Amino acid sequence: MKLSLPSYLTRGLCILIIFSIFLTTTFAETNFLISVLEEEQQRAMRMFKDKTDLPPYFMSYLVTDTQSWSVSASQGVLINSGGGKSRVLDTVLRVGDFKLDNTHNRAGFRNSRSLPLEDDKDAIKSVLWTTTDRIYKDAVESFSQNKTRQDTRAVEENLADDFSGTIAKKELTPSVSQKVDLKALEVRAKKISAIFKKYPQIFNSSVSFSASATNRYFVSTEGASLQHGKNLATISIQASTRAEDGMDLARYEIFNAATISGLPSDEELLKIAETVAKDVINLKNAPLAEPYDGPAILSGRASGVFFHEIFGHRIEGHRQKGSTEGNTFTKRVNQEVLPSFISVFDDPTIPKFSGEDLNGYYLFDEEGVPAQKASLVENGILKNFLMSRSPIQGFSTSNGHGRASAGLSPVSRQGNLFVQAKQTVSNKRLREMLIEEIKKQGKPFGLFLEDISGGFTSTQRAGTQSFQVNPIMVYRVYADGRPDELVRGVDLIGTPLTSFSKIIAADDKPEIFNGICGAESGWVPVSAISPAILVSQIETQKRAKSNRLLPILPPPTAQKAN
Amino acid sequence: MKRIISLSLILAIYTCQILAQQNQSNVVLSALKDELKRSVTDLQLKNFEKPYFIEYRVQDVYTYRIDARFGALTVSSGGRSRRGSAQVRVGNYDFDNTNSFGGGFDFSSVESIMDAFESTQSTQVLPYEDDYDTIRQRFWLMTDSAYKSAVEQIASKRASMKNNPPDEVYPDLTKETPVTDISEAKKLEIDVPKWEKTIKNLSAVFKNYPDIVNSGVSMFVYSSDNLMLNNEGFLIKKPGNYWGLNIQADTLTDDGQTLGVSRFFYGKQLESINSEAELTKIVNEMADLLMKTRSAPKFTETYIGPVLLTENAAPTIFAGNFAPNLINRRGEGSRDLSDRINRRVLPSFLSITDNPQLEKIGNTELPGTYKFDSQGIEAKPLKLVENGILRNMLTSRTPTKFSKQSNGRSGGISNLIVENSVKKTFTELKAELINQCKLLNIPYGIMLKGTHSGVSIYKVYVDDGHEELVRSANIDGLNIQDFRQILAAGDDSFTINVPSRGDSNLSSVTAPSILMEEMVLRKDTLPKTRPFILTNPYFDKTK
Structure with missing residues (x-):
């Protein structure tokens, strides 16, 4: 039994080819x-x-x-x-x-x-x-x-x-x-x-x-x-x-x-x-991070991965269907699932965003359906799912998200996932708000998650329904004005619905995360675009590690140099 | 004056280049030697024993593969790669961290999985270009990881021996005299466009056979350099080159049986591959045989009686059912023949020699020829079975109840030759088959005529001796005891090449036709395939 849906985003800038896009039949010759x-x-x-x-x-x-x-x-x-x-x-x-x-x-x-x-x-x-x-x-x-x-x-x-x-x-x-x-x-x-x-x-x-x-x-x-x-x-x-x-x-x-x-x-x-x-x-x-529970800022790129993993994978149409799936959002259509100032859509037809090319851009999905914009959440209210040609109750047609790598059967997947905030603040103000929140909650420090390597999310009913995201570059932000401090060994954990309710603000500079996402239908190029977000509460755990010692002998090259 | 200076500068640069090139080939070796020396002297965890044995290996490999189907390429790719490995033993020759019983990985916790993964990291993909620092750095980490695993392994081996003492204890590594031997060979280099064309042409032969459903021709070359050194003083560098060619086709009978033919060819030098004309002839013969088999009557009974094995069927049966038992193995579950030393395992007219020095039998090139095995032990001809009596076994550096010393067979057999002292002609063998059937009062005997991976089955009728091809019979496996019941053997000899575990990757088995007293054939019980609904498009005239 498959307990987890591995999903892995890796960083990158992408310039997709804009190679003569013809919208109608252009070749007389077959x-x-x-x-x-x-x-x-x-x-x-x-x-x-x-x-x-x-x-x-x-x-x-x-x-x-x-x-x-x-x-x-x-x-x-x-x-x-x-x-x-x-x-x-x-x-x-x-x-x-x-x-x-x-x-x-x-x-x-x-x-x-x-x-x-x-x-x-x-x-x-x-x-x-x-x-x-x-x-x-x-x-x-x-x-x-x-x-x-x-x-x-x-x-x-x-x-x-x-x-x-x-x-x-x-x-x-x-x-x-x-x-x-x-x-x-x-x-x-x-x-x-x-x-x-x-x-x-x-x-x-x-x-x-x-x-x-x-x-x-x-x-x-x-x-x-x-x-x-x-x-x-x-x-x-x-x-x-x-x-x-x-x-x-x-x-x-x-x-x-x-x-x-x-x-x-x-x-x-x-x-x-x-x-x-x-x-x-x-x-x-860097010092080892201790388990933490408190406010944090996720950079735009980190937030993009966060939304891709925790929201995007749960909004895939076929996940509402299986009796083994957790069906987090299945019965929440027209209900509030995110703070009301946030909207989310997936649009594979957008080749570029603020001058940068998007990985998740494509013309047709692997079921021959033209790529289309899917408006998923409007002002916090769930409106739609990512649809392949496998219908679900209330959503009978594909919106061009049936994707797969060669050799695998397509399922609904993300393309370019956009997270938009109606009210935004400057990045400087977002940081001030973090410090205010740290003080309000009486915490010694907050966290700034700058870069995330990827993570996995389990959407299955038999699993824990939780997620884990592995940030690489995480800093402690102190309320007393000390400089930020890099820490290691942080894993972000939690359950999806509670995590989204803790978003309290977003900045005005969306960032792009381009990567390759893996799931049951293989590896597909994707993008996630999001502003930096401030969450009032985030939970982290210590990363599992081996107890292997460092090598006994010094590196041979270092020894040679001595 | 100026001119002279510039000339000598050029000379100097030229000399430097030559020196650099010469050093290049030694870069890997000197990096390994230096890291080995440092590890032997300095590698030790506080309160634990030092390694007594460290061995490094570097294998450089070039491979290329070409596949075609129905006249078109399906694969054409290849490349270079290099792998390295470090083996570390703690303890001593009599008792070390290896040959543990019951072992296996512990998957009880994340930590133990990570540790298990880590301990497998003592083999790595290395950059294939030479760089002293990189090689040393990689071997530093591999040695460290292998040493830490060894320390843990010996502790758990000691604990498990205390809890569950074995009945008999053997040493863990044989003591051998160190050998230094560096040999080089020309790398196999394949002319890709030429071979693409040949393989395509061969695969197109099947276009003449409407009833062949799937078919393909595939060839590859494998060219390696294998370097091994250890702290005992062994230093061996040797090439391992071979090519392979595979032809296969299958068909579906009208009653839903899938039938296939396939043939593998292996060799050491590209020059030894048959010409395209000869190969084309072979492909046609295979396809013809498949078509003949397709329309042959189905084997529907159970046969228990004498069987004549001829052509490649004879060495195939020795390679598959006899030779593996000549490899001396450790452990109680081992089914080798060591308990039968000095006992009869074959009829008295048969003997078996394993000869790694023999290059050819007649015009047939033997691919299993080598001087040192992958553990650096010199391999000499061995008389394994003498007039039917088992005299020796193939051994490696892992001691057993039988073996205290390696005879250079860590890769298994080299060139295994079954020799016959009472030679019968094929006609005599066939007559003897019929004679045996008469004694049993059965209407026909069975003859198996073989290619390497498949045999054709013939009924040989007692009344007039005529041969009838039949299809879809299953042959029951042979026991080692069955080989004592060989009634007669031929004056002929057939050689097949088989893949082996050694660095040379190939070994050979040679045997004459043999008459087995008894084998069992049954009707095929595989589930039937539903017949095709769609017709073969290439032969579809309706379009």
């Missing part, structure tokens, strides 16, 4: 893959209709074609360097009808195969053929089981249909590609990673570049034919060490852009690497 997929789909449907009494009522093929590169180095030498191509076919085939079909209560089934990398019609069709035939036979078997089960069991709590229709679009945008010079990246990764040679106390460090060009091809029996692509480039810099008491400490920085040339320059990256190194050393020497 694309090779699209036409092969269409031909084989039509042939299969014709045969299923001719030869069986239970032909599919819906079928789709999604091909994800990815070319990727990666280079990583540690302390000035290469760990790996290379690239590769992959082509993954995801087939959806439904028998029965929208109300009850073969997928009923069978989330997470996967029907993925790899396809030949070359545009060879015969070879691709041979895979489509065997895959489609097998999936159809499995679907018929599942459907008959589902039907029997429904006839013999009590009426389920949630009476929503298994699938919803959508308007089929035909839209073929030009394919994306990247030119990546691996040799140049090797030189850069080596140069930047060499910084860490100066810090013998850092046990492990690396600098990695990666880039990908992904093109997706989608056809469905509803008449959709879509081609859309996305380029992505990433640089990550990480370093870790261990404190005297055995606590492992890591710090990393990740930046995203559409292409390698959009990433920060070497000059900037060298500076960032230095900061990462110094942060790790500072953390190693």
